[in-house]
Amino acid sequence: MASIKKRGESYSLIYNYTDHQGKRKQKWETYPTLADAKKRQKEVEYKDACGCLVVPRCTDLNELLDEYIKLYGKDKWAISTYEHNLALINNYIRPYIGEAKLSDINAHYLEVYYQKLLKTPPVVNIITGKRSSEFVSTSTIRDIHKILRSCFKQAVKWEILEKNPADHATVPKHKSEKRQIWTAQDLMRAMEVCDDDQLKLAMNLSFAGSLRMGELLGLTWDCVDISEEAIAEGRASIYINKELQRVNKAAMESVDRKDIIRVFPEKSSMNKTVRVLKTPKTESSIRRVYIPKTVAEMLIECKAKQEELKEILGAEYQDYGLVMCSTFGTPANEGRIRKEMKKLIRENDLPDVVFHSLRHSSVTYKLKLNGGDIKSVQGDSGHSQVSMVTDVYSHIVDEDRKKNAELLEEAFYEKKNLNPQMHEKN
Numbered sequence: 001m002a003s004i005k006k007r008g009e010s011y012s013l014i015y016n017y018t019d020h021q022g023k024r025k026q027k028w029e030t031y032p033t034l035a036d037a038k039k040r041q042k043e044v045e046y047k048d049a050c051g052c053l054v055v056p057r058c059t060d061l062n063e064l065l066d067e068y069i070k071l072y073g074k075d076k077w078a079i080s081t082y083e084h085n086l087a088l089i090n091n092y093i094r095p096y097i098g099e100a101k102l103s104d105i106n107a108h109y110l111e112v113y114y115q116k117l118l119k120t121p122p123v124v125n126i127i128t129g130k131r132s133s134e135f136v137s138t139s140t141i142r143d144i145h146k147i148l149r150s151c152f153k154q155a156v157k158w159e160i161l162e163k164n165p166a167d168h169a170t171v172p173k174h175k176s177e178k179r180q181i182w183t184a185q186d187l188m189r190a191m192e193v194c195d196d197d198q199l200k201l202a203m204n205l206s207f208a209g210s211l212r213m214g215e216l217l218g219l220t221w222d223c224v225d226i227s228e229e230a231i232a233e234g235r236a237s238i239y240i241n242k243e244l245q246r247v248n249k250a251a252m253e254s255v256d257r258k259d260i261i262r263v264f265p266e267k268s269s270m271n272k273t274v275r276v277l278k279t280p281k282t283e284s285s286i287r288r289v290y291i292p293k294t295v296a297e298m299l300i301e302c303k304a305k306q307e308e309l310k311e312i313l314g315a316e317y318q319d320y321g322l323v324m325c326s327t328f329g330t331p332a333n334e335g336r337i338r339k340e341m342k343k344l345i346r347e348n349d350l351p352d353v354v355f356h357s358l359r360h361s362s363v364t365y366k367l368k369l370n371g372g373d374i375k376s377v378q379g380d381s382g383h384s385q386v387s388m389v390t391d392v393y394s395h396i397v398d399e400d401r402k403k404n405a406e407l408l409e410e411a412f413y414e415k416k417n418l419n420p421q422m423h424e425k426n
Contacts, residue, residue, distance in 0.1 A: 002041045002048075003095050004034070011037040015044050017053060019367035029059065040103070058160055060227040061105065062098040067158075068151040072257050078281045083251040088144055090317050091123045098314045100159060110148065118172060138174035145171045155170055193348050197305075198332065199340045203296055204326060205238075206358040210366070210381040211214040213355060214243035217332055220278055223302065226296045237352040239288050243280055244275050244331055262320070264331055275331055287299065289380050324379070 002015035013029045031037040047053040058064040058283055069089070073082060097113050117136040124131055140397055155163055175364035182190065187207060194200045219290070223239040230236045242261055252260065256329035262277040280286055291299075302323065309327065310317045319330045324332040339353055345352055364380050 003045045004037045006216050013037050013040050061100050064155055068154055072154050079251050082255050083248050085147055092144055096195045106165045106167040141172055142174050179360050181357045194338050194344055202337050204295050208291045208295045210359055210362040214245050215240050217324050218242045218244035219323045226299050231293055232294050237288050237290045241286050242277050246275050249274055304404045343393045
């Protein structure tokens with residue numbers, strides 16, 4: 001039996017339960033009103049009689065989030081994910097619903113919360129000092145929902161909750177913006193007019209290898225095969241097994257430097273961030289990409305220039321084995337590459353795209369070249385699932401399907417090829 005005891009202005013519900021080790025323990029739960037305590041009392045007594053009583057170890061969402069970050073986040077999240085999720089939790093979850101009792105949170109509660117966020121100004125960017133938009137975006141709300149759903153899933157696993165309140169909550173619809181990319185003609189023109197050697201190599205590698213910026217900057221010479229034999233046999237390649245990122249020092253230490261291969265020295269110890277080489281977030285990102293002969297020859301030329309610089313600079317050259325690096329061997333500046341690309345676009349009246357769009361141009365062009373062979377393109381791009389390629393590049397697949405209709409019209413309905421050559425299956 002459960003009992004209620006008044007303590008100051010609140011009411012405590014007291015009952016006994018058996019923990020997962022079979023030991024009998026006493027539980028105290030505090031409620032602001034007698035009605036709330038009695039409601040919970042009836043629930044506890046009924047579930048105890050049914051043998052399905054779940055004893056919460058956390059009473060409000062803040063306490064659950066603390067457990068979730070400590071037991072799940074630090075182990076499962078990559079550094080950048082840890083930093084991103086912690087920012088969402090501290091900026092958008094704790095201030096608005098952190099003090100909510102877990103017993104009060106259900107699908108309706110979450111939907112009301114999401115609707116409130118749609119009318120809430122986002123936090124100010126600490127770098128720019130500005131807000132990214134008038135109100136919290138649907139994209140941000142979807143990320144918040146993912147965190148809460150994952151958090152409540154762990155709570156069910158830990159027997160803190162009986163069911164996940166986020167499973168049936170409706171999230172505001174999000175419409176992805178269509179990515180603007182360079183056509184083959186745009187890309188060719190950009191390559192022709194570019195007079196910055198580092199930018200030119202970066203653009204070619206990103207396009208030919210379907211590389212993300214971090215993968216490009218983290219590429220090392222020991223993962224490049226540009227031997228005469230490899231080029232002659234058409235197997236010149238790059239092996240993607242790490243990436244360069246600028247991460248928050250505190251976040252890095254919070255996850256015990258998980259996945260970190262190397263930490264590069266910074267000019268000032270006062271910096272809150274540091275550049276690191278780390279393993280990719282997903283196993284599918286680790287891949288070998290075969291590159292065209294022209295790009296392989298560009299890498300040979302780049303390697304020769306680096307060797308020349310090493311001889312000239314001697315001990316001043318810091319050799320980290322990076323393909324993309326500064327004059328002194330340190331990691332190439334991501335900001336400089338983006339800035340030079342913007343300059344190239346502005347001075348040559350090219351379509352205004354971001355550097356990451358070269359990766360999308362790469363995937364699009366490869367899909368068109370190989371007749372929509374999604375699996376091989378997925379292998380080059382490092383997407384974890386085929387669906388990620390089909391969802392983002394469905395317009396390319398649709399073009400192939402339209403071609404099927406044209407071929408059917410010509411062959412069957414126009415009676416030009418009623419009996420096409422059929423290939424027997426072995």
